[in-house]
Every structure is written in C-alpha cells, then in structure tokens.
Amino acid sequence: MTDKVVLIDGNSILYRAFFALPLLNNDKGVYTNAVYGFTTMLLKILEEEKPSHMLVAFDAGKTTFRHKTYTEYKGGRQKTPSELSEQFPLVKELLSAFQIKHYELDQYEADDIIGTLSKHAKSEDMKVKVISGDRDLLQLVQKDVEVALTKKGISNVETYTPSFLEEKLGIRPDQVIDMKALMGDPSDNIPGVPGVGEKTAVKLLQQYETLEGIYENLEQVSGKKLKEKLEQHKEDAFMSKELVTIQTATPVDISFKDITYTGYESRKVLELFKELGFHSLLNRIEGESGTEEQQEIFEDIKLTIVDNVTADLFTGKDAIMLEMLDDHYFYGNILGIAIVNEKGKFFIETNIALGSEIFKKWAEDEQQEKYLYDAKKTIVALKRQGVHLKGVVFDLFLTTYILNPAENNLDIPSISRRLNEKSMPYDEEIYGKGAKQKIPELDVLADHVVRKADIIYQLKDKVTEQLKENDQYELFEKLELPLSEILGEMEYYGVKVDKDRLLHMGEELKDRLKTLENEVFALAGEEFNLNSPKQLGQILFEKMNLPVIKKTKTGYSTSAEVLEQLQDKHEIMPKILLYRQLGKLQSTYIEGLLKVVDEKNNRIHTRFNQALTQTGRLSSTDPNLQNIPIRLEEGRKIRQAFVPSKEDWVIFAGDYSQIELRVLAHIAGDEKLIEAFNEDMDIHTKTAMDVFKVEAEEVTSNMRRQAKAVNFGIVYGISDYGLSQSLGITRKEAKMFIERYLDSFPGVRAYMEDIVQEAKQKGYVTTLMNRRRYLPDITSRNFNLRSFAERTAMNTPIQGSAADIIKKAMIDLAKRLDDEGMEAELLLQVHDELILEAPKNEIDKLKDVVLDVMENAVELAVPLKVDFSYGPTWFDAK
DNA sequence: ACTGGCACGC
DNA sequence: GACGTACGTGCCAGTG
Numbered sequence A: 001m002t003d004k005v006v007l008i009d010g011n012s013i014l015y016r017a018f019f020a021l022p023l024l025n026n027d028k029g030v031y032t033n034a035v036y037g038f039t040t041m042l043l044k045i046l047e048e049e050k051p052s053h054m055l056v057a058f059d060a061g062k063t064t065f066r067h068k069t070y071t072e073y074k075g076g077r078q079k080t081p082s083e084l085s086e087q088f089p090l091v092k093e094l095l096s097a098f099q100i101k102h103y104e105l106d107q108y109e110a111d112d113i114i115g116t117l118s119k120h121a122k123s124e125d126m127k128v129k130v131i132s133g134d135r136d137l138l139q140l141v142q143k144d145v146e147v148a149l150t151k152k153g154i155s156n157v158e159t160y161t162p163s164f165l166e167e168k169l170g171i172r173p174d175q176v177i178d179m180k181a182l183m184g185d186p187s188d189n190i191p192g193v194p195g196v197g198e199k200t201a202v203k204l205l206q207q208y209e210t211l212e213g214i215y216e217n218l219e220q221v222s223g224k225k226l227k228e229k230l231e232q233h234k235e236d237a238f239m240s241k242e243l244v245t246i247q248t249a250t251p252v253d254i255s256f257k258d259i260t261y262t263g264y265e266s267r268k269v270l271e272l273f274k275e276l277g278f279h280s281l282l283n284r285i286e287g288e289s290g291t292e293e294q295q296e297i298f299e300d301i302k303l304t305i306v307d308n309v310t311a312d313l314f315t316g317k318d319a320i321m322l323e324m325l326d327d328h329y330f331y332g333n334i335l336g337i338a339i340v341n342e343k344g345k346f347f348i349e350t351n352i353a354l355g356s357e358i359f360k361k362w363a364e365d366e367q368q369e370k371y372l373y374d375a376k377k378t379i380v381a382l383k384r385q386g387v388h389l390k391g392v393v394f395d396l397f398l399t400t401y402i403l404n405p406a407e408n409n410l411d412i413p414s415i416s417r418r419l420n421e422k423s424m425p426y427d428e429e430i431y432g433k434g435a436k437q438k439i440p441e442l443d444v445l446a447d448h449v450v451r452k453a454d455i456i457y458q459l460k461d462k463v464t465e466q467l468k469e470n471d472q473y474e475l476f477e478k479l480e481l482p483l484s485e486i487l488g489e490m491e492y493y494g495v496k497v498d499k500d501r502l503l504h505m506g507e508e509l510k511d512r513l514k515t516l517e518n519e520v521f522a523l524a525g526e527e528f529n530l531n532s533p534k535q536l537g538q539i540l541f542e543k544m545n546l547p548v549i550k551k552t553k554t555g556y557s558t559s560a561e562v563l564e565q566l567q568d569k570h571e572i573m574p575k576i577l578l579y580r581q582l583g584k585l586q587s588t589y590i591e592g593l594l595k596v597v598d599e600k601n602n603r604i605h606t607r608f609n610q611a612l613t614q615t616g617r618l619s620s621t622d623p624n625l626q627n628i629p630i631r632l633e634e635g636r637k638i639r640q641a642f643v644p645s646k647e648d649w650v651i652f653a654g655d656y657s658q659i660e661l662r663v664l665a666h667i668a669g670d671e672k673l674i675e676a677f678n679e680d681m682d683i684h685t686k687t688a689m690d691v692f693k694v695e696a697e698e699v700t701s702n703m704r705r706q707a708k709a710v711n712f713g714i715v716y717g718i719s720d721y722g723l724s725q726s727l728g729i730t731r732k733e734a735k736m737f738i739e740r741y742l743d744s745f746p747g748v749r750a751y752m753e754d755i756v757q758e759a760k761q762k763g764y765v766t767t768l769m770n771r772r773r774y775l776p777d778i779t780s781r782n783f784n785l786r787s788f789a790e791r792t793a794m795n796t797p798i799q800g801s802a803a804d805i806i807k808k809a810m811i812d813l814a815k816r817l818d819d820e821g822m823e824a825e826l827l828l829q830v831h832d833e834l835i836l837e838a839p840k841n842e843i844d845k846l847k848d849v850v851l852d853v854m855e856n857a858v859e860l861a862v863p864l865k866v867d868f869s870y871g872p873t874w875f876d877a878k
Numbered sequence B: 001a002c003t004g005g006c007a008c009g010c
Numbered sequence C: 001g002a003c004g005t006a007c008g009t010g011c012c013a014g015t016g
Helices: A010-020 A033-049 A065-069 A088-098 A110-123 A135-140 A162-169 A173-183 A198-208 A211-216 A224-232 A234-244 A266-276 A279-289 A350-354 A357-364 A375-384 A396-403 A412-420 A427-431 A442-469 A473-493 A499-524 A533-543 A560-565 A572-595 A633-641 A659-668 A671-678 A683-692 A701-716 A720-727 A731-744 A746-762 A783-819 A840-855
Strands: A004-009 A053-058 A101-104 A127-132 A145-150 A157-160 A304-306 A317-324 A334-341 A344-348 A369-372 A392-395 A495-497 A607-609 A619-621 A649-657 A764-766 A772-774 A825-829 A833-839 A865-871
Touching: A004 A010, A004 A033, A004 A110, A010 A033, A010 A053, A010 A088, A010 A110, A010 A127, A010 A145, A033 A088, A033 A127, A033 A266, A033 A279, A053 A088, A053 A110, A065 A234, A088 A101, A088 A266, A101 A110, A110 A127, A110 A135, A110 A145, A127 A135, A135 A145, A135 A173, A157 A162, A162 A173, A173 A198, A173 A211, A173 A234, A198 A211, A211 A234, A224 A234, A266 A279, A304 A442, A317 A375, A317 A442, A334 A350, A334 A442, A344 A350, A344 A442, A350 A357, A369 A396, A369 A442, A375 A392, A375 A473, A392 A396, A392 A442, A392 A473, A396 A412, A396 A442, A396 A473, A412 A442, A427 A442, A442 A473, A473 A607, A473 A783, A473 A825, A495 A833, A499 A572, A499 A633, A560 A572, A572 A633, A649 A659, A649 A783, A649 A840, A659 A671, A659 A701, A659 A746, A659 A783, A671 A683, A671 A746, A683 A701, A683 A731, A701 A720, A701 A731, A701 A783, A720 A731, A731 A746, A746 A764, A746 A783, A764 A783, A772 A783, A783 A825, A783 A833, A783 A840, A833 A840, A840 A865
Parallel strands: A004 A053, A004 A127, A053 A101, A127 A145, A304 A344, A317 A369, A369 A392
Antiparallel strands: A145 A157, A317 A334, A334 A344, A607 A619, A649 A833, A649 A865, A764 A772, A825 A833
C-alpha cells in the first residue's frame, strides 16, 4: 500500500475558518470559531484520507526571504485581528491532542514547507494531499499530488488533480505560477501586469506556454494596449513570478519518520473538546473507528441502453433525468432520458421513450414516485410531447437551492462534487460550448445522462436528511415542489399578446425617437450615437462644457439622475431624457417582446427561475415579465398589449397591499404597527404622523412622501446612504429619519437589533416558512461588508416571508380554482401580485376566491389586505 | 464573448 | 472615516 501524506496549510485554513464562521466564543469567553472550523476540517480529512503521514505547516514570524526581493510583499495587508491570533495557540494544543506534528521554519512560509515536503514525498513514491485555502498552492499539483482548496466555509473542499485543474483553469499545473505572475495578487500586494486578468492570462499561456515564452514572442501578442502593458511591466511580472514561486528546497529538517500519523487518543481529544466547548463534535470522536466511506472517483458506471421499454424497468422509486442542452426548455430538444433505480442504470433514447405507452403510463402514474432534477423543466418539456408527468417527490435542483440560496453552482456535476465527493464531467466537457457545442455519440451521451440520474438517486436520501435537519423539508415538500408544478403550467400556458398593438406602438415610437434625435443633434451641433453614454458624455461635458456632476469608472456619468440636475442648464436635457425613456420602451419592451412571441399561438412563455434569488422571490426571464413598465403612463401602455387568450375573457389582477410592512408588523410584534394595520390606516400617513409627531390632518404630501421613502427603505433594507439618495437629502438627515422611525416603532427597533444578534449567533436568518439565508459577512471586520450583512439580516426575513406567503397563495389558489371547477388561469406572479385571465362571467366568483385565498394564505398578527382589478387588457387591470 | 452604463419592475 | 451600499433582467456600446 502506498503511503499517503497529508500536508495542511495551517495559517490559511485558520484564516478561512475564522472568516467563514460567526465569531463564537466558549463559556470562558475565549474565541474559538477558527479552531472549531479547523477541527471539523481535520476530522473530515482523517476520516476520508486515512493518512499515513501528516503535518500542519505554519508561517514563521514576520519577515521572509520574499521581503528581501520585494519590501512591499504583503504590504497593505490588515493586521491579523486579535480574535484570531489568540486562537493559534489553541490550534497547536489541538494538534498535540490529535498527535499531529506542526512545523514552522524561520524565513519561510507554510507554502514553502509544504512544497518542499511534497517534493520529498514524490521521491519516496508517496501520495500527497495538500489542504489549503490559498490558490497559490495549486502550482504543486501533479501526478500523485492533489491539492484540496476550501470553498465556501471550510469543510467544503474542491480537490484539484492535474486533469481537474486543467479543466477548471484552462492551463496546466506548471503554468499556475506564470498565471499568478501575470495577474498579480492584491491580497499579497503582488503587482503582476495591470489590465491582465484571469481570462487574458489563460489565453496568453495557452498560446505561449510560459511567462518567458510570452516575452520572447511579445511582437506577436495581439492587442496594442495589452502589448504595451506587458512591455511596461515586464520587471514586475518577472519579480511577481519569483515571489509566487513556492520553494521546494527549503532547509526543512524533518523526515517522514517524524510525521508518521498513527491515530489519536480519544480520551485526550474528548477532554480538549469539552474544554473548548465543542459539544457537537464529541460524537464524531467515538464514531471514528466505525465510519467507512468508500471513494469512487471517476469510477466506470455500468448502464444499459434500452431499446424496448418494459414495465419491469421501473420500480416505483426511480430517478429520472431528462437531458436537454438548450436551457430554454420551451423550444429545446430532449436529448435522451435516463432512469436509475435499485435495478440498475438505464438510458432511453427520446423517440423510444416518447413512443412507448409503457413509459407514458409510468410517467403519468402519480403512484410511481420519481426523483428529479429541475422538475419544472422536465414537466414542461414532456408536456410539449403530450406526456403529463406525475408523482414527483424529489427535486435535487430545488432542494439544493433551499439548502443554500447563495450557492450558484447548481448543476449536477457541481452538486455531486460538493455533496457526494464524486466527480462527473461537466456539461461543457461533453457538449462543448458556444458555437462549438454539439451532441456526442450515443454511448457518450448515455453515460453522461445516466451519471446525472445516478447522482440524483444517490443524493436523494442525503439531501432529504439535510433538509429535515434544517427543518426545511416542509418548505420543499409543501411549498417549492408543488409550486414548481404550478409555475410550469403558467409557463406552458403563456400570456396572449396583441402583436399588432405592439407593432403599432413601435411605429409611433420610431417616429418620435427620430424627431427627438434630430432635435438633440441640432442642439448639440453635430450627429453622434445618442445611445452611447461615452459619446453623449463627450458632447455634454467636453463640447458643451456643462458641469460634471458625477463620474463613472470609465468617464462621465450621464445617468437620469445627472441629466435631471442639469435640466435648467440646457434645453437639451429633457429631450435626451425623453429619448432614453422612449428608447428603453422601444428596444426592451417593443422589440424585445416581439422577439419572444410564440408564432404558433401569439403567446409569450416566460420562464420563472425558482432557484435563484437570495430571498426566495422568483425571477422571470426570456422575457422578464416582472418588470413591464407601470410607473410612467407612456410605458404603462405596453400593458395594453397583454390581453386575454379568449374572447369575452378579462385580465384579472390581485395584489397584496403593503405585504412586507404587514409581515414586519407581525415578525417584530410591534404594537403600534399592528394597530395601524388592524385599523386599516394609510401606512405612509401613519408613519409620517409618528416620525414628524403631527396629527393626521397635519401630514403634508411632502411628509407623506418622505415617510413612504423610509418605509421603502425598511422593506428593501437600504442604508442611510440609499435613503439620502432617494430623497435627495443628506446622509445625516436620512440617518435621523431612520432613527426617528425606530423611536416611533420600538418593536421594530427591538426586532432589528435582535435579528442581527441572531444572525451573528446562528450564521443565518430565516423566514416564516424556514427559508434560510446565510450571512457569513455578519462578523466581518470590514465595515461595509458587515453593515450590508446586517441590513440583509433585517430585510431578508421580511422580503423572504412575503415571498413565502405569495407562493403559498399560488398553491392554494391553483387548488381552489380546480376544486371549484373554474376556468380562470394563473398567468403571472410579480412579487406581490397575481395576474390571471378568466371569463367575464366568472369575475364575481373569482374576486371572492382570489381575495379569500390570498388574504388567508397564512395567519399573521395583522390582516393581509388584497386589492383587485380587471379589464380587457393588463393595462386596464389597475 | 465579455464588461460597463443605464433603466425597468418590486 | 472610508472602503459602496435592496433584488433582479435586459438593452446597447465598446473592446478583444
């Protein structure tokens, strides 16, 4: 058996753990969060790697040989916070309890120690695994040397083998140094070549292999600016290379004999855990000997390509993966279908599956349980083919999102790497990307799709378990999963569009835009591209010499805010503003919508993304029907083009009135706010009365406007800066408004304070229905990051609970419409409103049903109020 | 193909 | 006291 040596970058892991975890302290008031994180990581490694040798390397002292090369090395870096530095001795204590050696070497960093030892190990034919949070270490990757980098948090790692590194970075391990030399590293104050980021560096290295190669062929490098930059910063680049190169010949004076790992004494470890207050880890020690996790990385899988679907293929507990390249499932082709169950792994070609009555019968049988990835997509895609999928009980896509909405790699290979520690190829590797995308040979395709289904099958129990642990299973089973079915129906049904109306409006706009454009050119004295902020900026601020109000990264700002401030300086302003407004309508809403009208039925089929937002809201794409204009009359007319799909039908809208503030009243339990809603007061007027300490009759429209902005700020979690911007007042004044608001509603103040504390302690906040949002930055020492996390902590339960409520209402409404045998159809959800279409003769009943369902979706300490309206177009439903 | 500026909704 | 400051989607210009 080959020996396996695990080398841990102690400093890096501790830093990661410190910043990833809330600042916990034990009962003695000693901070332990970093040690805790380090320990969980350590336990995981011991279980999984079963190392024969182990060492934790630390950085020594303040200066290293690198400072001789470059005195600015690691300059500008913030001092290690004392809350962290005091944890270093604890970790060393921990290591000695585990009987793991640690080591540091004067003048060298942990990297160098690890580099040197991994080289020694190589010559002794040992396998090496390096654990760090520092991407620099990737340069050590080679055959038999794997580097595991911490991802989010600490126990989540991504293991780089040479092939994985190449696939992920686009370069070979030996080119990592060159890449770093080009890119630089602000956190270590390594200069690199300015203007060269990851993309450019990779491109250059793919072409010229090494830094030296690039400079030898500098003449051929494309891009004038790039060439200049490279030339100017040649010295920096080479010095950077020297700095980032890990030394593999340091005078390390330990041998592998010294770092043999033979296990630890449970008693000692348990004692220390108790002392540190790591109660939750105690059982991990006792269970130590019993756990056996097999690792099957890139193991071949056995699958059958089915050419005749038979009933005994299915078990009633099957994972099904429907593969489709185009993420626009309304138009994409189904590439094939994989089924995995306890009997085996199967692949069925699309036409065989769809042509099979047995397949169809199974798919439509509610009793046959199915585990999916993205049920909505699958349901819609199959519905197009006349198959009505039923019996979905698990959706890996939705559940992964529920477990952590911040995770944005929700594709199956990524999920598998995170949760299952098994690798499978990414879609890009199988299908290619962009113009080069193509469908592979049947056996390759089958293998890929089956792997996905297999992962769904394998992870179903584990993920369900995690949901239950978090008390989130109900959120999945009772809310998100049934909702996905309803959303699928809405998408499939679509919204009817009056194309002629859009075309007509487009014609009109075209003329007005042309006229406006000419007027602007006349006033400017020349023609230019009015759609280019850059060119407009030059005209306004260079040619016309108007005062510069605000700059952007790349030049002058020409935003509406700026142009409005210049209104009285020049008559050109209103024309530009109007041009912008109309241009937006033309390009996004007229042309944009026309482009996505389904030729077959004149309907638009948006898609709702149910697994994207951090708060639990939905989003809508292709097109986005959640941002159709309403504020300005001109834009609002776009809504005239959204019409019922049948004659004598109407568009019906039901919208929650002030749902977020009502939710706030409920969660905060603020008596005054609750009373205001119980008495059905105008909430902005009420807020104005309290903030300005006046009677109802004395509230001026301006006071109400300001109060409204404050409420807006509360709902969306904006800062004093944000409020000052929206009201055009100073930050101080904005801050004062917020203070006065909180004085007026003490229950709200208490909530805001409590929720931040709770977030600090738990690391996350939750909504009414137990949706979570993790807030790692809540303990950050960076004021901005921390403030942002604090506002998020206050806001997410409000916005997220409102999202929960309307989702619940949608499920209830769909059921009710069905139960009552009504014809009305849900069309859209726009965060606090539901849009339906219905026959005229159903309006009275629909009104009762919608109001009843929406107002009673949940019971809060305040009533939920719903307004409704209807008319021949969406425009009229106001 | 990617980034930045801008603008629309909640 | 400053680092940038609700969440989304999509359009255009500009660059490579």
